[in-house]
Amino acid sequence: MIIGPDQNGHICSAQGMIPVIKSLGENLRCIEIGISSGRNAAYFLQECVNIDKIIGVDPYLPFQDWDIFVTQELQDKIYKMMEEFIQPYQDRFELIKNKSDQAAYLFEDEAFDYVFVDGDHSYEVTKKDCQLYYSKVKPGKIFGGHDWQLRSVQNAVFEFRIERGIDNPILFENNSVWYWYK
Secondary structure (H helix, E strand, O other): OOOOOOOOOOOOOOHHHHHHHHOOOOOEEEEEEOOOOOHHHHHHHHHOOOEEEEEEEOOOOOEEOOOOEEOHHHHHHHHHHHHHHHHHHHHHEEEEOOOHHHHHHHOOOOOEEEEEEOOOOOHHHHHHHHHHHHHHEEEEEEEEEOOOOOHHHHHHHHHHHHHHOOOOOOEEEOOOEEEEEO
């Protein structure tokens, strides 16, 4: 399946990261928190043959997002879309159907080349995702996320960086993607 643009003209939320991911080496292991429709993960798997595995973490439960209340009915539809997008890449994808704070303990520290935070966009959950998943990234690899346009995401990331004394520059790509090298 070739993944084309969505209704907003975006192929995926982090399409600008493709060259960055390709530069990270071979046999990459990645985590995407908030897999949603799977469009982002499927596009990465389609374009980056150097990705060995993407682990998606998403409970597919109702929640209040920054712009709408996501009902269970909507989550069920999104889950079916994810299954369709991911189907061609199922040998390189694993879904952990759980909340990110509960799933974090399944992963060893410094086990991943790329962590992408794009789940619940509230300040509290974004900051907790940063706290729980930053240690999972290998030194020299990438920690990032989506929706930089949201004040809640910016505040959570800035506070996390200050608390940890992280001074590596925050880099940006199209579509409100932020990241830095650990």
